[in-house]
Amino acid sequence: MKYKAFLILLLASCQALAQNTALDNFVSRIRGVTNLQGDFTQTVKDAGGRVIQTTKGLMLVATPGKLRWETQPPFQQLVVSDGKDLWVYDRDLEQVTVRELDQDVQGTPALLLSGRAGDIENNFQVGEAEVGFTQVFHLVARDKSQLFESLDFVYEGKRLVRMRIHDTTGQSTEIAFSNVLVNELIGDHLFQFEAPEGVDVIDARATAK
Secondary structure, eight states, rough: HHHHHHHHHHHHHHHHHHHHHHHHHHHHHHOOOSSEEEEEEEEOOHHHHHHHHEEEEEEEEEETTTTEEEETTTTEEEEEEESEEEEEEETTEEEEEEEEEEHHGGGGGGGGGTHHHHHHHHHEEEEEEEEETTTEEEEESOOTTTSSEEEEEEEEEEEEEEEEEEEEESSEEEEEEEEEEEOOOGHHHGGGGOOTTTOEEEEETTTTT
């Protein structure tokens, strides 16, 4: 009985050590990048594996907590974070929603690339595996009430090539990155947002009056 209990404790300790090592390795990659920019192709599949939407766009990410994620027609949407607030602008609806960044980091997975290491440790369990020539970091949400269950960040060498998102409905999203530039100068104005005239603004910040 004591021997069995010892094995259980040993297994738990090894598992915790592996998770800590994977977390450290992933955070190390994130911290080595002050900014990131490139093109993306985003493919959404339903629970049966059928493609239901494909979009293309541009992403810009910078520390700390800055993001610009812009999809091209016919599904035009712009997501912008200045490190404090997050704006989601739907051009077709002529509507923008703004909320505090800390309110939405779990709902915007790309923000995990923007240097917020604490968000990773607090919100996810991290695993790591080598698959062929790629290194995959598998993040599982600690809070089961979140919109998505897990995330995969796939690297070839030092280059991020894909991100996969699995949500609670069985739907999956794969984002393939191309023309990626790392630690190149990005103008700070690209992480600012001003609502166009005539657009409805929904202010969901906790400090909103």
